Amino acid sequence: MGEAERPPVRVVHLVWSLHCGGLETMLVDIANEQSSMADVYVIIGNDSHDPTILSHFNSGVTVKRLGRPVGSKNPWYITKLYAMLRLYRPDVIHAHHESFIRILQNLNVPKVLTVHTTGIKFSRFRNGYDAIYAISEAVKTDLLARYPDASIGVIHNGVQSSRINKKSKYGMRPFRLVQVSRLYHEQKGQDILLKAFARVKREINEEEITIDFIGEGPSKEFLMKLSRELGVDKWCNFLGQKNRDYIYHNLNTYDLLVQPSRHEGFGLTVIEAMAAKVPVLVSDIEGPMEIIENGSFGYNFHSEDDQDCAKQIINILNVSKKAGFEVEQDRNSKYVNSRFDVELTARNYLGEYAAVYSAKKTSGMK
Numbered sequence: 001m002g003e004a005e006r007p008p009v010r011v012v013h014l015v016w017s018l019h020c021g022g023l024e025t026m027l028v029d030i031a032n033e034q035s036s037m038a039d040v041y042v043i044i045g046n047d048s049h050d051p052t053i054l055s056h057f058n059s060g061v062t063v064k065r066l067g068r069p070v071g072s073k074n075p076w077y078i079t080k081l082y083a084m085l086r087l088y089r090p091d092v093i094h095a096h097h098e099s100f101i102r103i104l105q106n107l108n109v110p111k112v113l114t115v116h117t118t119g120i121k122f123s124r125f126r127n128g129y130d131a132i133y134a135i136s137e138a139v140k141t142d143l144l145a146r147y148p149d150a151s152i153g154v155i156h157n158g159v160q161s162s163r164i165n166k167k168s169k170y171g172m173r174p175f176r177l178v179q180v181s182r183l184y185h186e187q188k189g190q191d192i193l194l195k196a197f198a199r200v201k202r203e204i205n206e207e208e209i210t211i212d213f214i215g216e217g218p219s220k221e222f223l224m225k226l227s228r229e230l231g232v233d234k235w236c237n238f239l240g241q242k243n244r245d246y247i248y249h250n251l252n253t254y255d256l257l258v259q260p261s262r263h264e265g266f267g268l269t270v271i272e273a274m275a276a277k278v279p280v281l282v283s284d285i286e287g288p289m290e291i292i293e294n295g296s297f298g299y300n301f302h303s304e305d306d307q308d309c310a311k312q313i314i315n316i317l318n319v320s321k322k323a324g325f326e327v328e329q330d331r332n333s334k335y336v337n338s339r340f341d342v343e344l345t346a347r348n349y350l351g352e353y354a355a356v357y358s359a360k361k362t363s364g365m366k
Contacts, residue, residue, distance in 0.1 A: 004077035011353065012041045012090040014100050016046035017070075022268045023116045025244070026135070026157045026345075028056045028066045033346035035060030035357060041088050043081065045100075046070050052243055053332040062088075078103055085109070091351045101128045110360045112116075112352065114155070118142040118287070120196065126150070132358045133349075138264040138286030155349060159271050159341035160248070167252040167277040167329065171321035177313070180247065180269040181261075183217030183238075189260035189283060189304075190223050196309035198230040203314060209235065212254070218243045251276040256316055259288055260301075260309060267291055274336045276299065277329040279320070281312050291340075297332045 013031055018024050027042065034040045039059045047067045057063050064084055070075040081103065085093070092110045095101070098120060104111050105128040112131045118139055126132070133153045140152045161361040176251075177197070180358035185191045190213060197211050211238070213223070222240060227233040244251075247269075251257070257273035257280045264287040271291060273280050282288035283303040292298030299316055319325055 010039045011091045011094060012043060012085065012088055012094055012281070013094045013096065014043050014045065015096045016045045016099075018044050018053050019048070019050045022119060022157070022266065024050075025038065025268055026054055026342075028053065029158070029160060029342040030346045030349065031061045032056075033343055034350060037346075037350060039088075041084075041090070043084060045077070045081070054260055056244065059063070079173075091357055093252045093310065094349070094353075095129070098122055098126060100123045104128065107204060107364060110353070110356045112356060115143060115152075115265075118263055121146055122150070131352060133352070134265075135264045136287050136288050136290050141286065142265070148237045152350065155249070156340055156351065157266055157268055158345035159268060159275055159336075161275045161333075161337045162343050164248045164272060164275045165250075165277075166333065167250040167254075168326075170255070170325050170329070172255065173208055175256070175317050175320070176254045177211040177256050177258055178214065178273075179211070179258050179260070180214045180251075180272075181259070183213065183215050183219045183223060185219040185223060186314060187262055187264075188263045190218075190219065191226055192262075192283075192304060192306050192309060193258050193260040194223065194226050194230060194232065194236070195306035196313060197236070197336075198232050199307065199310035200313050201232055201235070203310070203319070209236070209317070211311075212237045212239055213249070214239050214242050247272060248276075251278055254278055255320060256281060256313065258309070258313070259283065260286065261285060262303065264288055270298070271336050271340045274332045275340075277326075277333045279316055279325075279329060279332075281309070282317060283309075297335050 003216045015027055031040050031042055042061060042063045045068050048070055065286050066077050090109060095113045098113055103126055105125050110130050113129045116134050116135050133155045138156055140154050143152050144151060179193055181188045220246045227236040251273055257278055259267055259270050259282045261283055262286060267288045270280050270282060270288055280298040282300050284300045285303050314366055331332045
């Protein structure tokens with residue numbers, strides 16, 4: 001491989017904070033995968049992080065924290081970041097928030113950005129990035145609708161499929177539903193699912209079905225109150241935040257994952273459930289529908305429609321008892337393994353870094 005084609009060997013990822021979420025989960029997995037092929041550094045800008053998530057980086061990833069108080073305008077933290085970058089001498093800087101470009105724009109280093117969700121606003125400095133990637137076609141479409149002159153590539157997020165326990169028995173009772181995400185109903189739609197769950201309860205034996213919510217967030221009290229008002233709190237469990245190991249080891253004990261989001265750029269938990277051979281039911285919005293290929297590898301209901309959601313849950317409950325259901329879930333799992341494995345995501349980024357590095361070098365990068 002020639003010098004102009006060589007892959008970058010020093011990669012710095014920039015993120016403002018590190019908590020439980022799709023962005024942070026993806027960053028940890030990709031950095032860990034890339035560390036076997038490059039020198040990988042992660043710089044966390046704000047003094048805001050979850051120690052559990054931080055502990056998931058392997059020993060091959062160097063993690064540094066700037067310690068900036070959220071919202072601080074103190075230029076000392078910019079000086080500290082520049083000092084770190086001089087020390088690490090990155091071949092490419094990979095930002096995970098568009099706003100980093102205000103700090104990076106004058107640095108003569110290849111810079112790339114990943115956009116992780118829909119609705120992200122770009123600043124007038126966005127052209128300072130040498131390449132911009134979306135995590136899904138849905139996110140790309142959303143960006144181009146508002147910034148038609150932007151050049152956007154797509155690199156799908158991935159999961160560690162081999163670490164996820166696989167489901168082997170179907171048609172068991174009770175039928176256990178699960179929803180895994182931040183408890184923020186305005187986006188994630190947990191209220192829609194609770195209303196659908198109450199409808200299901202009225203139509204079938206009330207002891208046959210339960211639901212677990214895994215996650216924390218500002219809507220927790222609202223959702224717990226709603227479950228009581230709907231009369232389903234006896235069968236509804238709020239398990240709180242669980243780490244990745246717990247999710248990977250326990251997803252296979254459920255019979256259906258429901259993702260009722262009102263808007264969603266992608267949906268890592270949907271992929272994780274499919275990898276676990278657990279059927280998935282998603283609202284028919286762009287990100288999740290892209291994952292299941294418009295119904296080819298999962299079930300969907302009309303967004304915001306709790307009646308249709310209930311109808312689909314009952315349908316899945318019934319078909320899960322039939323012959324061939326296990327074969328279908330095995331097919332869905334293999335599909336995820338071939339398309340959404342994190343090793344593929346990490347390698348795709350390294351390939352893109354090499355192209356950006358080569359182009360920058362050709363254009364006169366010092």
